[in-house]
């Protein structure tokens with residue numbers, strides 16, 4: 615039961631034993647050419663990634679099922695949906711981050727989309743992982759902010775970010791995701807990651823604006839249990855092998 619979440623819990627409990635910290639490569643179906651998927655999965659297989667996340671703020675094409683099936687032909691990593699709305703659900707994936715944007719006060723992203731997703735989710739075998747999604751100010755407006763019509767939390771108020779994360783935990787979320795936004799100017803700061811990770815018991819995901827390997831390590835060392843890389847890998851598929 616819940617194999618993907620249990621694996622995240624285990625990695626959090628025994629980081630030494632699992633040998634490496636968790637890392638997800640985020641693929642946005644809108645930005646992927648199915649013709650190049652083999653090359654892309656080769657690069658993912660050579661990388662330290664432990665998960666593939668699939669999703670985006672505005673997925674406008676219908677390639678989700680095909681994309682996931684094609685990735686699975688060449689890659690054994692678990693595929694986790696990271697949906698912007700209920701249209702981004704595919705039974706071909708292994709799990710879904712069932713997100714609630716708890717930093718915002720737009721009821722559509724707190725509960726409306728989730729209610730609309732239920733009839734679709736009931737027809738799938740996806741592992742559903744309730745996730746408190748927290749958008750943090752990152753220097754400029756991001757797509758999440760624009761699409762969700764919510765304000766990010768101030769990066770100058772770490773205590774309130776922690777309070778929000780703890781509210782998510784008390785509401786029963788299984789993960790907290792601190793999000794700076796895709797392509798963010800500023801990633802979530804080390805101080806915020808440390809404060810939140812030390813004061814919640816559930817695993818912490820951190821993503822947005824992380825652009826090099828050093829920053830991945832920095833986020834892990836600060837306390838992130840799983841780091842997400844999207845844009846940097848999208849822009850350079852040799853991101854993990856800079857010598858190539």
Ligand code: 1GP
Nearest residue numbers: 796797821822823844845
């Ligand atoms: C966005 O956290 C992810 O939802 C990844 O962000 O594209 O900036 O890596 P980047």
